[in-house]
Amino acid sequence: MHLVEELDRCVSMEGSSLLADSLKGAISRGKMLLKSVSLSGFRGYRNEISIPIDAQTTTVIGRNDAGKSSLFEAMNIFFGGAKLEPTDFTVNSNDPVVVSCTFSDLPSSIVIDSDRSTSLADEYLLTPAAELTVVKTWTRSKLTTPTMAARANHPVFDDDGIDLLNAKLPTLRSLAKKYQVPDSDIDDRRTSSAYRQAIWAAALRDNTARLEEIMVPLTSEDGKSVGNAISSYMPQFHLFRADRPGTEADELAQDPAKAAIKAVLDEYEDQLEVLSRTVQAEVKALLADVVDRLAEVAPDLAASLRPTDPRPSWNKAFGGLQFIDENDVPLSKRGSGTRRLVLLSFFRATAEKGLEANDENPEEYRRGVITAVEEPETALHADLQTDIISALQDVGELPHRQVLLTTHSANLIRLVQASSIRYITGDKFNRRCVQVEPDGDAIPLLTELNRSLGIFTDHNVRCFILVEGRNDVDGLRKLTDTLAVADSKISAFAELELKGLISFMPIGGGGNASLWASNLSPFRRDEVHIMDSDRLTAEHALKPEMVDLLKRADSRRHVFVLDRRELENYLTIESIISTYADEAFTAKFQELVDERGEWDYLDIPSLCAEAVHSVAASTNTPWEDLKPEVQKSKGNRAKKRLVLAFAHQSVSESLARAKPDLYNALLKASSRVRSGKS
Structure with a gap:
């Protein structure tokens, strides 16, 4: 019988009062x-x-x-x-x-x-x-x-x-x-x-x-x-x-199956407590009968005996669970590269499981989870190093999850928001933590990082590309991979990253753009800012911070506040339908698009989320009745999925043909790198 079924059986019987107590x-x-x-x-x-x-x-x-x-x-x-x-x-x-x-x-x-x-x-x-x-x-x-x-x-x-x-x-x-x-x-x-x-x-x-x-x-x-x-x-x-x-004895580093065991056991901690107490009570009753019988023949001995109160260790009970290969060799005995690939897959699976959870009941685990990973890039190829950082960031975005990591890689540091970096410096008597200042000033942090790791001067970075979030980074990578094939003027950004020629800076919202423009000035590199306009109509005024950023443009700082609402508005309907590949979704999405107005100013991720929610077989609550935080969570999930749509050929063909402002921003970044200026 499955463990959970057995627990349910136990607590539905006489142990139900024990369950209530626990x-x-x-x-x-x-x-x-x-x-x-x-x-x-x-x-x-x-x-x-x-x-x-x-x-x-x-x-x-x-x-x-x-x-x-x-x-x-x-x-x-x-x-x-x-x-x-x-x-x-x-x-x-x-x-x-x-x-x-x-x-x-x-x-x-x-x-x-x-x-x-x-x-x-x-x-x-x-x-x-x-x-x-x-x-x-x-x-x-x-x-x-x-x-x-x-x-x-x-x-x-x-x-x-x-x-x-x-x-x-x-x-x-x-x-x-x-x-x-x-x-x-x-x-x-x-x-x-x-x-x-x-x-x-x-x-x-x-x-x-x-x-x-x-x-x-x-x-x-x-x-x-x-x-x-x-x-x-x-x-x-x-x-x-x-x-x-x-x-070598570190179970989590050697085999992530151990972390999965800990998480699932914690999820059922209350029921396991009921089972433990039920077994203990029955064993104690049986041992008491043994002592009573013993007292009939050896009362002094019986009086000196009492049963102990052992506490079972469920982690030990499942301690034998691990990954093995076809030759029964455990994962802990495989090479470090193999173990890290499995670790990467573990984080990917964790993120996907969380994203697939029901937003209306996101109680995956009984407690929050903090995942701390030392040097996740160890023993991984450069492209997989980027993948594991992305997977960890996905895990950190899940409800009730936090991720801590360390790294020595200057390339990987560029993939995280500066506001999340904690730089430890000093000696053992006076260690201190350097971070982005409360007022947003990042110069002390960036200066320390540059001095320590040379993230700007010791590499060939020719252009910073500032965007609002990680989904924008992933989307532009996929878009330029496809667009570069059709248009020789555009470079594949993922390839430029591997060569260290460009550095994405996900700044965490357009409101931080002007501040980052000041923070990066001392490093004398070209900057291409690609910011959402958040326009609801063509006549909608830009936010003051975007107006201020446009005023800061100069010969090194190239600012593109998108004409359309956000990056997803440059996708095609065809690319989105292909990404979701579901007839019911297609019909509902098309219906919503026809109802809501002009494509350039629609909230595309939210429309995708609403379409998915509306056609789901388990849906009982209309979209408009969902709590705002649930709608936002579903919209964030859709935004992450839409990253795949940027690789669709129809998107690159549309940009190459119409050459909108987004195309010009990609062209500017490509030309600044090719000019050889740094």
Whole structure:
């Protein structure tokens, strides 16, 4: 029987009450988003450094020995994927190892006591910014038992020593009398959380307590219960280490099947808990009968025996699952290039699975997932290096997913948005993180990258091509591959990239265009800006930031704000129909196009998404009744799919024949490269 079927059978029987108990912890289960990580006392990070984490993809850059791998290792230890070793402490220092993570997107309620839900806010465990900061501290004397605390705006009593979060129920009852808390203010006298909240409210109201930002212990008594509850909501952390000596035992790096096991087991954690408790109860009952029978013949021996309470490890139960070839050789024994190809395929499959999920119920996993990959380009050919970065970025764009990666490749750095780059510099006493400034100034970051990796001066880049997003980059690659065959004046951009002659800069929205124009000026390279106009009609005025960008055009900066709404409006209907290759879609899409107006100003991705949604067999909700965020998600999926349409021959033929402004932009970039100027 399939595992899930067996679990369903178990929980539908007498274990259903156990399921209800175990699901109490899943009430309003939020999927935490990691906002930042700080560490000190860990290997080369003697003094504290704080590194902001992007909501989608974060790229960590630095010279050799900058501490990129150490950052990922510290996070892996924080999330429980590894144990701290004595050699992890900073050399010649007695300081403890401290790792803290700050989270947003918090669950609206959690269960700490047996029968009552509460919230992190009601337990005063949030920062003034309404975020959760969890701090774990290790000392040399307690390697395996770190202390856990929340840095929070928490009630501090005038009477020293009152710690409600770690107080037992009898103590809380006594304190409730001391602070004259009315019985009516305590909604459940059986639970500690009800007493805590009533006492806090009374003390803050009477000014016998005040809110201060302190470290709230979470590792003893009820505090431990809170800590355990918080840990169950934290994201999964999957670390894929680089192929290097000493990592042969790294299961995730050697075989991504292990990551799939972790994800699926987490999805069914509640049901597995029910199954575990059911088996334990039945085994205990059987062993109790054995002791009873033993007591009839050897009462002293029976009195000295008791069964243990083993906790099954489901990861170990499925530990034998792995990839093998036709000769039964496991993937972990194959070459690094083979393993990395499988890893690339794993990320592609993950992205595609997420994109195919039902947008109206996107609960693929019970918790969020953070995927950290060291040097993903290792052992891959240049074109596959680009593919694996693209696949990782696709994963990072999925709901409740975050991707962290490191790289030494200057070519790959150009593929990520500068705002997602974290450059680690300095020595072990004073490491610091350089990034795009809050006001958008990228000059300090680009200067560091250029000094360290030579991403501009040490290569042959002759032209920067600035577009709004990654889909635009992929679309222009496919378009110019086809167009270059029909028109010798246009170069294939993918080929120019491989030669290092052009560099795409996905700037993350047209509003950043003028800022990037300033940031790139010091590097004295040609720039071709291809920006969406977002026009709804031919008469629609340009946004002020686009007008400003046009004013910045000069002999090196060539600005093309598209006449049509966006890049997808240069596709042909034929190319889109060919991409979707479905009769029902074709009929619906054509109907929508005929209804909505002029092709040049339609929201093509949204129309494609609406057509797909409308003809889907499982559709119960009309498009107009979907939530805006669901419509946007479906539109983003369509935009990604439409990348394929740019390779259709009808698109290149249309551009070569009509020569619209997009053609002129491609011609300008091609001519600047061919001129040999840099």
